[in-house]
Amino acid sequence: MTNEALIASLKTIVKPYVRNEEGFKNMTEHTDFLTDLQINSANLVDVILDIENEFDIEIDNESMEKMLSVKAAMEIITTKLSEK
Amino acid sequence: MTGNDIVDLASAASESHWKRKGFLEKLFTAEEQRYIRSAASPELIVWRMWTMKESAYKIYTQQHGGRFFAPQKFNCRILSTILGEVIFREHIYQTQTQCTAEYVYSIAGVKALGLNPFLNTCFTVSGHSYPATANFVYQKIIADYARATDQKKTNYTLAKDRNYVPFLYNKADRYCIPISITHHGRYAAFTIN
Structure with a gap:
């Protein structure tokens, strides 16, 4: 999966939880879920569960700890997909 | 803290x-x-x-x-x-x-x-869209703290460190005051020690 495709599918996943539309419009791999998109921290778990469902992967607690940005999410998804 | x-x-x-x-x-x-x-x-x-x-x-x-x-x-x-x-x-x-x-x-x-913050205030937030709500919360905190310490509102600004931890900064005397802020839906609150 290309980085562009990965970012596009992450955009679809995070959209319902975004509270900063400006940050969402400009979402890149450097975007932070909490500070740039203003996603509520309780909704971060929904983002993680949605990623698990979308990519059919399991995100362990150790990976979840780092899941604060688009870049971290991309790295974790890529790693988990390669382990399948 | x-x-x-x-x-x-x-x-x-x-x-x-x-x-x-x-x-x-x-x-x-x-x-x-x-x-x-x-x-x-x-x-x-x-x-x-x-x-x-x-x-x-x-x-x-x-x-x-x-x-x-x-x-x-x-x-x-x-x-x-x-x-x-x-x-x-x-x-x-x-x-x-x-x-x-x-x-x-x-x-x-x-x-x-122990738990004994100098200020611990919960209040309602009007409006729903970011960043207007965040500004409202910040202004309310600055106003409350300035009143409680008998200082001018313009002496203070609210900023965040590189880990996004917020603090109040006194521009006149150049010192930082750690603060905890929370906002969800119609409610927000802050604590300052």
Whole structure:
């Protein structure tokens, strides 16, 4: 999966939880879920569960700890997909 | 130092589905999940424990830096309808939670030091769109703190450090005051020691 495709599918996943539309419009791999998109921290778990469902992967607690940005999410998804 | 976290119950009901598969498992320890499932009002316990964990996380990061999402590592113990404890690594935090029909609000402090913030204020926020709501919250905090310390509002500005931990900055005398801020739905709160 290309980085562009990965970012596009992450955009679809995070959209319902975004509270900063400006940050969402400009979402890149450097975007932070909490500070740039203003996603509520309780909704971060929904983002993680949605990623698990979308990519059919399991995100362990150790990976979840780092899941604060688009870049971290991309790295974790890529790693988990390669382990399948 | 005090950390805080608020959950607007109406917003939580529409934004978060705590019964969804995997939700409790990702956020809570096995023991906490048992406690939630056996509670008379499981939803209230979910948000109470969540705000306890978040407020303890905020003190930890204020004092030790770093950013991470590891709610399961913050172990909650409920001691009474108000009091609780959160244990993270070797740290023990004491918590106080206020549950109303509208919101659940927790504050946390290092257990050995007790919980006695100089200011601890909860208020309603008008409007829903970011960044207007964030500005409203910041202005309210500056106004309240300036009034409580008998200083001019213009002496203060609110900023965040590189870990996004907020602080009040006194421009005239050049010092920083650590602060904990929380905002969810119609409610916001802040604590300053």
